[in-house]
Amino acid sequence: MNGEDPAERPDFIRNIINGLERYNPEAAGTLESYLQQQCEEKFCDSNANRALLKLYQLNPDRIKDEVITNILVKCMTQFPSPQFDLALHLLSPNIASSSTKTELAEAVSKLRGLNAQLEGAQYARFWATMDSDDLYADLTTDIAGFEDMIRLRIAQLVSQAFREVKLSVLESWLGLDGESETGKFVTETCGWKVDGEGNVQIPRNPDNEAKKAEIREDVNVDMFSRVIKRAWEEAA
């Protein structure tokens, strides 16, 4: 699963989440600073972040609103993946309910909408939603390079499904201003080529080949061991 157990995880965090220390309310502080580090250094440790949400679940008095929203935004950058949902499952039902009228509940509900657009591959709508309300900028401001991470992830997913795609389509999906900027991103960051008619050529890879395959049954002796054993026993 994306962003589950990153190589960047230090030993002291490993000790917390793999031992009983994960239930010590005092560990929340350590995990919070680790989240801060993830936000700044652009990596994601959802496993450790869930340990933090778990502590909040057991000790609601320790909840820090911005930590919860930062964790959710971090999960969102891993799309498509169950990370965001797994984090939501650990929130108290009234925080995650649209009928609750607190600032945190409202923020969670907005992030949930955003995440649904990314999971549903409605990338153009995602960028439109981001622009529709200043709150989105506030919610994602702590996560360094948020928009770039989303953009790269979209490009990666596009490369797994497309051999060729119109520049105009990519422009709306990547949320960039104008074809020239999109062209620049596509050629410089992704290393793809744009032809004269505005088509982006994506190099072949195992995912965009759609090769024919035949699935055959693997048969081995073990599957027949019981029959053979019985035949042997009956003969004897």
Next chain:
Amino acid sequence: MSEFSGQKPPRAVDVDSDVEEEALVNEYREQVQYEDGEELEPVTSLSMAQQTDDIQSRLAAAAQPLDFSAPLETKFQSYDSYCSLFHFILNSEGPVDLEPPSYYWAWDVIDEFIYQFNSFSSYRARIARQANNEEEIQILKENPNTWGCYSVLNVLYSLIQRSQITEQLAATKRGEDPMAVAGEYGSKPLYRMLGYFSIIGLLRVHCLLGDFSLALKTLDDIELNKKSMFARVMAAHFTTYYYVGFSYMMMRRYADAIRMFSHILVFVSRTKNFQKNAQYDSITKKNDQMYALIAICVAFHPTRLDDTIHTALREKYGDQLLKLQRGGPESLPIFEELFRAACPKFISPVPPNFDEPESNIDPIEHHLSVFMDEVKTNMFNPTVKSYLRLYTTMDLTKLSGFLDVQPEELRSWLLVNKQRTKQLRWNDAGLLEGDLVNVSDIDYAMQGDLIHISEAKVGRKLVDWYLRNLSRTYA
């Protein structure tokens, strides 16, 4: 953390001294953060002397199911007797010298302990939501730590640690003698079995609290096969597979979830003729729940099921399965219906807010709504697949005309469907491990608006057929 390790300085248990025993009970109360122990009626704490005299019947009692409609007072008492029993087992000086009444006793105790924790939490939440039983609200408000989540976790983790069961299982896995690492507690059957089933208990508690990945992580040391200790106790075998399968489903690992449910359902169908007892009745209910969950998983991840399972599924949930497999908005209520009927009775780990009854949302609704987000994202996959199956190349605008949607919308559907064909699948290592594999028989790639489609040919699977017919002919 000492409060979890259960490694309090050992105290002398002097059977003749009531004072000493009272001190022990109080000490345990402290350990479980029992703030208002004094307010409880003394009848709830049997003194240790009576307990040791009568320990065998106490052991048996701990495994007895509590009546569902038992009054609140009985539920409190039951909690207290579990506390003192576990305290006696964990914190006596040295291991207590007792033989478990039967090989399934330890499972029954842990099972009943968690069941009571589960139903108490649900009951408490219901009282808070209904807000019309002042008397009980008052009692529950005053005793926030009775059946508290931290104390339940504390008991399970302490039993695991005391018995060194993790070390024992690791040794067994390496092919070494587990007794070498069992220590003075873990070498006794009482501790070993309680420790072992506490691991299964943790799987369940984590799942009830919505922590599905931690639930699976808990089982790292237990190998899921018929040789495992849990497989000797039918209810344990069954429960384990239900919770593992459910956790997989919530982590979108549908192939693995189906594998788990199928394994146990096939097992039950083979053994049902000689399992007609009380235990079997409770298993029948879980049985139906797992068929409902298989229906959900198959809708997400169409696959060929074992023939026995397939037939039973069509019998039990034939209509629903058809609607799920068709997808679209019409399938949503069916997903909700089956999920509600088949999910564990989720609970919240903290006491409800009695002052604002309407703020206490049922955790089942919460987890359902998160699950439904993913259902909604995927609801057009069946439509997309059914059309793609008909062509080798197809124009996107033409297909969007057939489906009566905007081309942009269809591009999203195609991307979603393609992205979901990759799934993590178990690879013989820990339950959380797996390889990212393509699980669909249909693959495609887009070249501008042209969709290239290739369908994997599935050769006939014959081994199962041969085996079944061989055993039928020669039985």
